[in-house]
Amino acid sequence: MPNTSPSSSRVSLNPGNGRIHCTRTSLSTLAYRYPLKLISPHSSLCYILSYGGGIVGGDSIEISVKVDKDATLTFLTQGTTKVFKPKASGLISKQIIYAEVNGTLLLLPDPIQPFKDSSYIQIQRFEVYGRMVLLDWVISGRYEEDWLLSSYISNNEIYKDGNLIIRDVLRLDSSVRESMGSFRCFANVIIFGFPEMEARCLQSYVNEKKVRKGTTLDKIWSVNQVRGCTVIKAAGKDTEMVKSILRRLLDELQLIGGRDCLRPLE
Amino acid sequence: MDTTEHNLLLLADSALPKTVGSFSFSAGLESTFQHDQSGFNLDSFLRHSLKSVCCTTIPFIKAAFEYPETVSEIDDEFDAITTCIVSRRSSVTQGRALLTVWSKALFQISADEDINDSIKRFEASVRLGKCFGHHGIVWGLIGRGCGISLGVPLSNSNKLTGRDRILYVFVFSHARLVLSSAVRMGIIGPYQSQFILASPSIRGTIQKSLDEGKRLNRGDAGQSWPLLDIFTSRQELLYSRLFNS
Numbered sequence: 001m002p003n004t005s006p007s008s009s010r011v012s013l014n015p016g017n018g019r020i021h022c023t024r025t026s027l028s029t030l031a032y033r034y035p036l037k038l039i040s041p042h043s044s045l046c047y048i049l050s051y052g053g054g055i056v057g058g059d060s061i062e063i064s065v066k067v068d069k070d071a072t073l074t075f076l077t078q079g080t081t082k083v084f085k086p087k088a089s090g091l092i093s094k095q096i097i098y099a100e101v102n103g104t105l106l107l108l109p110d111p112i113q114p115f116k117d118s119s120y121i122q123i124q125r126f127e128v129y130g131r132m133v134l135l136d137w138v139i140s141g142r143y144e145e146d147w148l149l150s151s152y153i154s155n156n157e158i159y160k161d162g163n164l165i166i167r168d169v170l171r172l173d174s175s176v177r178e179s180m181g182s183f184r185c186f187a188n189v190i191i192f193g194f195p196e197m198e199a200r201c202l203q204s205y206v207n208e209k210k211v212r213k214g215t216t217l218d219k220i221w222s223v224n225q226v227r228g229c230t231v232i233k234a235a236g237k238d239t240e241m242v243k244s245i246l247r248r249l250l251d252e253l254q255l256i257g258g259r260d261c262l263r264p265l266e
Numbered sequence: 267m268d269t270t271e272h273n274l275l276l277l278a279d280s281a282l283p284k285t286v287g288s289f290s291f292s293a294g295l296e297s298t299f300q301h302d303q304s305g306f307n308l309d310s311f312l313r314h315s316l317k318s319v320c321c322t323t324i325p326f327i328k329a330a331f332e333y334p335e336t337v338s339e340i341d342d343e344f345d346a347i348t349t350c351i352v353s354r355r356s357s358v359t360q361g362r363a364l365l366t367v368w369s370k371a372l373f374q375i376s377a378d379e380d381i382n383d384s385i386k387r388f389e390a391s392v393r394l395g396k397c398f399g400h401h402g403i404v405w406g407l408i409g410r411g412c413g414i415s416l417g418v419p420l421s422n423s424n425k426l427t428g429r430d431r432i433l434y435v436f437v438f439s440h441a442r443l444v445l446s447s448a449v450r451m452g453i454i455g456p457y458q459s460q461f462i463l464a465s466p467s468i469r470g471t472i473q474k475s476l477d478e479g480k481r482l483n484r485g486d487a488g489q490s491w492p493l494l495d496i497f498t499s500r501q502e503l504l505y506s507r508l509f510n511s
Binding site: 153167169173188212222225231234 | 297300301302303305310313314317321342343345346347348349350351354485486487488489490491492493495496497499500503504505506
């Protein structure tokens, strides 16, 4: 198992931190410390796990990732990441990912599930010389709990050669309870460096049926090409609807990350 | 009335958005309305729209106002957070038109050579395609050009600083834009639009959203209403439409 390899035990880490280095043939570093767990079934796939399937208020997860040229790394989770209500008010759960991508990175977790009164901040910063797909999505809460979160911030930044390409920030608070209406899932996908797939995504959006007055949709999505990235946003009355949109658009990722990589969309 | 108050009136005048062409944009109202006519509520749209524009744009207007010498970088950073093409186009169209209004008419109100230079240089970069010329950025820049001093309360008034007034007028203009679009779409009549704009509740909403936006750093600025980006993008998919955004 790579996570018990000698190289990983030498890395000293703070609680909740993890480090991964993916080379063309193996994970040369795979280290983590409680409450974070990183499990790698093979050298191009890694699961981000947390104890109890979620993050408790005050927990801080920080993962630094390096993907070498010609290497491919897929990140998945096992089920939604629950953000629990903090034991004391004011405690914020944090998840931070820093990645240097020289090869291919597919970050395809299940959605974040912020519980009632939870506060969450996610920061994901990518320095990209290769290519990447980032899926960042959130659902309304626990069963029959719709958007009762206290605050939720997700900040995705992509840099190339030190220049900011995209910064996509979502800032949710108690006002989303009203503004999301009956939509219970919102997904944001950023694609960088996959020109053919990006062109096909845009084409299928442009080919969407024209919207006539009075249509009411259960799911809604858009594709935008900006500053060399493709940004897909999708919302649905339930998670399945969003999955069906994304599955269609991202289907060909299987050719790169294997069948496993689209499991979150199944 | 002193000069700065006169200048503030110029920025608040509805002749300005007419010249700038702002009235061909509805800030996502038309698309949102067409996508969900049965569930549509103007009051709630307006509130979420104001919050959204403040959380995304206010930190950048503030920055352009405070650091006019670095306006190109601020403009590029704002472009990087604007991932919806339709919003981007609308912002850039209005921003560029506003620069033209400045260079053709408003320039004479500024006696500050440094600011005039910053605006001139920025305008040249925009014309050359080196900068985008986003609306909020230009607003902050010409707001500074209006001779409104930074951080110092205006005389004979409450504690609002000149900068706060520039920001308030921007958000007020956004509310007016949404309401005037609603009138053109026949959602409300012109009296009702004036009624909403005059109501204490809209003042409260503008101030609250503004305060929220002012607390944010540029790096934290972002979308508070995720559906708005999707609706606004889908303006291009509408079968029939009055507006460009």
